[in-house]
Amino acid sequence: MNGIQPPTIEYGQLMPLLLVFGAAIVGVLIEAFAPRYLRKAIHVPLTMLTLLGAFGLVIVQVLRDGVPTAAVAMGAIAVDGPSLFIWGVILVLSVVSVLLINDDDNFVASAAAVPGSPDEEEAIARGGAHTEVYPLALFAIGGMMLFAASNDLLIMFVGLEVMSLPLYLLCGLARRRRLLSQESSVKYFLLGAFSSAFFLYGMAMIYGYAGTVDLGGINDALGRVGGQDTLLYLGTALLGVGLFFKIGAAPFQAWKPDVYQGAPTPITALMASGTLVAAFGAVLRVFWVALGNLDWDWRPVMWGIAILTMIVGAILAITQTDIKRMLAYSSIAHAGFLLTGVIATGEATQNANSLSALLFYLLAYGITTVGAFAVVTMVRDAGGEAGHLSRWAGLGKRSPALAGIFAFFLLAFAGIPLTSGFFGKYAVFAAAVAGGALPLVVVGVVSSAIAAFFYVRVIVLMFFSEPAADGPTIAVPSAGTAAVVALAAAATVVLGVYPQPVFDLADAAASSLFVR
Amino acid sequence: MGETITFWVLAVVSVSAALGLVLSRRAVYCALMLGVVMLSLAVLYAVQDAPFLAAVQIVVYTGAVMMLFLFVLMLVGVDSSDSLVETIKGQRFWAIVAGAGFAVLLGLAVGNAVLSPPAGLLGATQTAGGNVPALAQLIFTRHVFAFEVASALLITAALAAMVLTHRERLTEKPTQRALARARFLTGGSVVLPGPGVYARHNANDMPALLPDGSVSELSVNRVIARHDVEDERFPDDPKLAEAIKQAVEEESK
Numbered sequence: 001m002n003g004i005q006p007p008t009i010e011y012g013q014l015m016p017l018l019l020v021f022g023a024a025i026v027g028v029l030i031e032a033f034a035p036r037y038l039r040k041a042i043h044v045p046l047t048m049l050t051l052l053g054a055f056g057l058v059i060v061q062v063l064r065d066g067v068p069t070a071a072v073a074m075g076a077i078a079v080d081g082p083s084l085f086i087w088g089v090i091l092v093l094s095v096v097s098v099l100l101i102n103d104d105d106n107f108v109a110s111a112a113a114v115p116g117s118p119d120e121e122e123a124i125a126r127g128g129a130h131t132e133v134y135p136l137a138l139f140a141i142g143g144m145m146l147f148a149a150s151n152d153l154l155i156m157f158v159g160l161e162v163m164s165l166p167l168y169l170l171c172g173l174a175r176r177r178r179l180l181s182q183e184s185s186v187k188y189f190l191l192g193a194f195s196s197a198f199f200l201y202g203m204a205m206i207y208g209y210a211g212t213v214d215l216g217g218i219n220d221a222l223g224r225v226g227g228q229d230t231l232l233y234l235g236t237a238l239l240g241v242g243l244f245f246k247i248g249a250a251p252f253q254a255w256k257p258d259v260y261q262g263a264p265t266p267i268t269a270l271m272a273s274g275t276l277v278a279a280f281g282a283v284l285r286v287f288w289v290a291l292g293n294l295d296w297d298w299r300p301v302m303w304g305i306a307i308l309t310m311i312v313g314a315i316l317a318i319t320q321t322d323i324k325r326m327l328a329y330s331s332i333a334h335a336g337f338l339l340t341g342v343i344a345t346g347e348a349t350q351n352a353n354s355l356s357a358l359l360f361y362l363l364a365y366g367i368t369t370v371g372a373f374a375v376v377t378m379v380r381d382a383g384g385e386a387g388h389l390s391r392w393a394g395l396g397k398r399s400p401a402l403a404g405i406f407a408f409f410l411l412a413f414a415g416i417p418l419t420s421g422f423f424g425k426y427a428v429f430a431a432a433v434a435g436g437a438l439p440l441v442v443v444g445v446v447s448s449a450i451a452a453f454f455y456v457r458v459i460v461l462m463f464f465s466e467p468a469a470d471g472p473t474i475a476v477p478s479a480g481t482a483a484v485v486a487l488a489a490a491a492t493v494v495l496g497v498y499p500q501p502v503f504d505l506a507d508a509a510a511s512s513l514f515v516r
Numbered sequence: 517m518g519e520t521i522t523f524w525v526l527a528v529v530s531v532s533a534a535l536g537l538v539l540s541r542r543a544v545y546c547a548l549m550l551g552v553v554m555l556s557l558a559v560l561y562a563v564q565d566a567p568f569l570a571a572v573q574i575v576v577y578t579g580a581v582m583m584l585f586l587f588v589l590m591l592v593g594v595d596s597s598d599s600l601v602e603t604i605k606g607q608r609f610w611a612i613v614a615g616a617g618f619a620v621l622l623g624l625a626v627g628n629a630v631l632s633p634p635a636g637l638l639g640a641t642q643t644a645g646g647n648v649p650a651l652a653q654l655i656f657t658r659h660v661f662a663f664e665v666a667s668a669l670l671i672t673a674a675l676a677a678m679v680l681t682h683r684e685r686l687t688e689k690p691t692q693r694a695l696a697r698a699r700f701l702t703g704g705s706v707v708l709p710g711p712g713v714y715a716r717h718n719a720n721d722m723p724a725l726l727p728d729g730s731v732s733e734l735s736v737n738r739v740i741a742r743h744d745v746e747d748e749r750f751p752d753d754p755k756l757a758e759a760i761k762q763a764v765e766e767e768s769k
Contacts, residue, residue: 004649007657021668028671073661112683122686132679139672146665155662162668169676230625 010072013061013079016054016087017149020142023050027135043134047098050138055091058084067512071151075214078151078285078515085359085509086148086281093273093366094141096487098134099480100266100374107133107264108173108181115178130173136166137270144274148281151515153203153213153239153290156282160199160246163278164192167271171263176384184262191245191255199242205235206290215290216516222293236298239286246279247335249305250312257320260328265385268324269373272331273366280338280362287342288351289514295345302343307443309336314447318454322387323376326454327369330413333451334365340444341428344435348513354435355510357427360503364412364420364495371488372409375402378475378485386472389458394467399474405489407459412492414452420495427503522563530556543592547585554578565637568647722751723759731755736763 011018023046030042067081100106107130110123143163150156172185207213209231210221222232245252260268291298313333320326341358345351379386379395379402386392396403412419415426425448429441477485495502530553537549554577562570637647644650655663690698724735741763744750750757 004653004656007660009661021665024668025671028675031675074658076659076661110683111679112681119683119686126686128684128686130679132675136672136675136679139668142668154659155665158662158665158669162665162672165669165672165676169672169679172680234622234625 007074009074010079013065013068013072014077015061016057016091017077017142017145019050019054019057020138020145023047024135024138024142027138028132031132031135039131040129043131044102047134047138048095051091051095051098051141055088055095058088058091067509069512069515071216071515075216076152076155077146077149078215079149080515081509081512082281082284082355082359082514083149085506086277086362087145089277089359089363089366090141090144090148090274092363093277093370094137094144094270096367096370096484097266097270097273098137099484100269100370100377101133101137102480103266103377103478104129106175106266106377108175108178111173115182133170133173136170137267140164140166140170140270141274144278148278148285150282150285151215153206153215153218153286156285157196157199157203160196160242160282163275164196164246167267167275168192170267171259171271173267174262174264177262180262181264182262184259187262188255188259195242195245195252198238198245202235202238202240202242205231205238207235209235215285218290219292219516222291232294233297236291236294237301240298240301243279243283243286244305247276247283247338248309248332249335249339250308250332253309253312253332253335256332257325257328260331261322261324261387265324265373265377269370272327272369272373276331276335277362277366280342280358283342284355284358285514288345289516292345299343302339303437303440306336306339306343306440309333309339310444310447311336314450317451318457320454321389323389323392323458324373324387326389326458327372327376330451330455331369333447334413336447337425337428337444338362338365340432340437340440343437343440344432346435350431350435351513352507352510354428354431355513356503356506357424357431359506359510360499361424361428363502363506364424364492367488367491367495368409368412368420371485371492372406372413374481374484374488375406375409378402378477378481379472380475381470381472389461391468391472392458393461393465394471395474396463398467398471402474402485403462405485407462408489408492410455410458412496414455415448416452418493418496420492420499422496423499423503424495519563522559526556526560530560543589544586547582547589550585551578551582554582565641566647568651723756723763731759733759733763733766736760738763738767742767 027043027046030039030046034042061079062084067084068079071078109126109128109130110120111130113120113123140163143159143161143166146159147156147163148159150159168185168189171188172182174181203213206218209225209228210218211225212218212221225232241252245255248256260272263271287295287298287302310333313329313331313336317326317329317333320329338358338361341354341361344354376385376387379392381391396407408419412421415421415424425444429444432438432441432444533549533552533556537546537553540546540549554573558570558573558578561567561573641647641650644653724732726732736759741760744760745764750760
């Protein structure tokens with residue numbers, strides 16, 4: 001034997017991740033062995049307990065051991081302060097999204113039946129359901145956690161795929177307007193595979209430059225390897241394409257409206273919140289940890305992308321007539337706001353400030369987004385969700401409470417004071433000003449104003465126009481959906497009125513920055 | 517020296533095969549070109565001190581993945597050609613411009629890069645005691661977690677394939693007995709005459725003649741009859757031709 005040392009894996013620190021993956025595998029076994037009528041009854045508590053348990057483990061870990069200072073699993077995964085915070089955020093958002101997924105009537109009865117065929121009608125009549133949704137969602141959530149906590153490019157790529165593959169499938173499982181849903185799934189899959197290829201190509205270039213895929217190792221190589229800058233720049237650009245696709249930054253935003261519109265709304269909620277959080281975690285790791293000393297070179301490009309993203313998101317949102325497409329463009333604009341925080345690097349304290357602002361923003365935006373999509377699932381007419389904006393006219397007169405909450409979410413997206421969105425934007429923009437990105441902040445404020453226009457337009461439409469005679473009905477929410485809306489509204493208020501505890505938490509998570 | 521010669525020979529072969537892969541319109545040719553590209557890569561790996569990788573390239577890509585491609589082609593049909601209509605105007609032009617631009621950029625960039633002399637794999641593999649042990653060491657120590665998590669990907673893929681394609685039988689499969697009972701109950705023809713019975717032709721698309729010499733339309737295979745009508749391929753006997761046309765008309769009603 002030539003003596004390979006067995007690898008050390010810190011199971012304790014990885015427990016939240018392993019728990020989610022383990023529960024996903026158990027979920028697949030339940031699909032295989034449990035009788036059909038029992039499956040949902042087993043899946044729901046299993047999934048919820050897993051996510052809550054993983055969240056509990058994150059908290060226990062922080063309280064007991066504090067923030068770890070070294071990468072784990074042979075340097076593959078960095079369970080550091082930002083990772084733990086992002087894990088917490090992803091788990092909270094997933095719990096809320098899974099409550100939406102529990103709701104009946106969102107997923108197709110039989111995915112293999114041709115849309116509109118007698119087979120499909122029969123499957124619906126017999127109450128068929130795809131309970132595979134739960135393990136698939138758990139795999140996606142595990143992938144998100146892995147993606148945001150990866151400490152080398154290889155595990156980041158695996159995390160990216162583990163996160164994306166279940167989402168490609170889940171997008172195609174909407175119960176109504178199935179052709180649109182399947183189209184969105186195919187689009188997301190093809191474009192996602194393209195962007196993964198870019199990421200992989202970039203990885204190869206960077207490996208050619210640095211001789212390692214380790215993020216810290218790449219950082220070391222920046223000062224050591226000379227004369228091969230072309231490989232480095234090419235690799236950086238290609239990695240960037242892959243990552244910007246995932247956060248939906250312009251000019252790689254084209255998939256977002258189509259996919260958000262076609263996917264079942266609970267899945268849209270999971271994607272719009274969880275995937276964005278995870279993808280920003282990965283963006284920060286690549287650009288701050290691995291390429292942090294190259295910031296003079298990537299910053300101008302990132303400036304351009306941030307400006308383009310904010311403007312494209314805000315302006316195209318005005319022209320939308322579908323509520324889910326509008327929220328998708330708003331999510332693009334928010335990705336631009338978040339990018340201003342990524343650009344605002346500098347000294348260590350400045351970095352910590354930007355990071356803490358970003359972490360707060362991600363939490364605030366994610367939870368409001370899930371709430372907004374939960375409201376969208378409740379406004380229905382005969383053909384399912386009433387997506388067209390004209391159908392929302394006069395909603396405030398028929399259902400003041402729901403319309404009021406939705407208006408509140410929209411104001412939070414716009415960043416009006418006393419909502420969580422205000423403090424999120426304020427923190428990120430303040431960090432950007434301190435980082436010397438004042439022009440970016442000006443563009444950000446202007447596009448926020450443009451964005452506020454279309455949010456207010458929806459509010460005006462809901463409260464100040466006459467309801468249509470055959471307008472949509474408000475579905476009586478299930479306990480889960482009601483809980484989601486209430487929770488999201490409460491979080492938006494609390495983070496908007498008394499954000500200090502969460503700011504402190506984000507500061508504490510960000511203070512030690514990323515481990516290398 | 518041998519390495520250089522191999523490289524330049526294979527460079528020409530693999531790049532022209534790759535171009536053929538993109539430019540060829542016949543899907544089978546594309547698949548074969550892909551095979552050539554993969555085999556050239558395998559030889560290049562072997563020349564560069566990576567025999568294990570070369571073997572894996574041949575077994576996995578040239579063997580398994582190529583077979584999958586060919587299976588899909590077989591299922592879709594070798595002759596079916598893609599629609600080449602542009603859905604977005606000017607898409608092809610701009611795609612070619614962008615692709616060529618990227619190729620030029622890449623070529624210039626990599627050509628410009630001052631590549632340090634390649635270290636080769638020998639040094640790295642010898643410390644670990646050979647090519648395969650070196651790979652094993654990386655896979656089972658440094659990258660063990662990535663290797664394990666890839667299982668999640670495989671499970672997801674298997675589950676996804678099941679969800680998208682597996683349709684459960686919601687109703688009992690009708691037995692032959694039930695089918696026969698249904699046929700009697702509806703009062704239809706109990707036994708269909710076989711094609712070619714009492715006929716002058718022994719072909720499937722020829723209607724049968726009943727004992728009294730009249731033509732039995734029931735005996736015409738509807739699918740074949742439809743093709744006959746589409747291709748205007750009728751028997752000489754006008755009575756028989758009429759029967760085939762009738763069968764198709766009844767089908768379309």
